[in-house]
Amino acid sequence: xxxxxxxxxxxxxxxxxxxxxxxxxxxxxxxxxxxxxxxxxxxxxxxxxxxxxxxxxxxxxxxxxxxxxxxxxxxxxxxxxxxxxxxxxxxxxxxxxxxxxxx
Numbered sequence: 587x588x589x590x591x592x593x594x595x596x597x598x599x600x601x602x603x604x605x606x607x608x609x610x611x612x613x614x615x616x617x618x619x620x621x622x623x624x625x626x627x628x629x630x631x632x633x634x635x636x637x638x639x640x641x642x643x644x645x646x647x648x649x650x651x652x653x654x655x656x657x658x659x660x661x662x663x664x665x666x667x668x669x670x671x672x673x674x675x676x677x678x679x680x681x682x683x684x685x686x687x688x689x
Contacts, residue, residue, distance in 0.1 A: 588630045591640040593647050599640060601668040607638040608687065611654070611661045613645050618677040619660045625680045626662075637689075664688065 591599055591609060600607045610626045612619035630639035644651040644659055654663060654670065664672035664687040674686035 587634065587639075588627060589638065589640040591642045591647070591650075593650055596642070596647075596650055599638070600665050603638055603665075603668075605636065605638050606671070606689075607640060607665045609663050609665060610639070610641045611644050611651055611656045611663070612641055612659055613643060616659050621677045622660045622662075622683075625683060628680060629684070662687065 588610075589599060600609060608626070608629065610619075610622065612622070626639060626641065629637070633639070642650050644656060650656075654661075658675060660675075660677065662674045662683060663670050672687035672689070674683050678686065
């Protein structure tokens with residue numbers, strides 16, 4: 587299951603989480619983001635026991651995007667122990683995304 591992340595719940599859901607968290611920074615108007623959506627859903631389903639997966643709408647949560655240096659979307663960041671540990675930019679297939687994130 588992919589969770590919706592906001593500025594209000596980001597600290598609790600991502601930074602304080604004991605599991606690794608994959609965060610997809612996206613927007614509703616972004617074509618490549620729409621293409622990446624099913625890939626993110628698949629990763630969430632296949633790794634439900636070991637990884638938390640969430641999405642941040644950059645239009646609604648632009649302070650989060652700015653804080654983590656998101657300049658283009660989609661940007662996917664892996665957080666471990668509350669710190670960014672891997673990043674992938676743009677649409678990439680699932681295996682490439684997992685490799686980019688170091689998973």
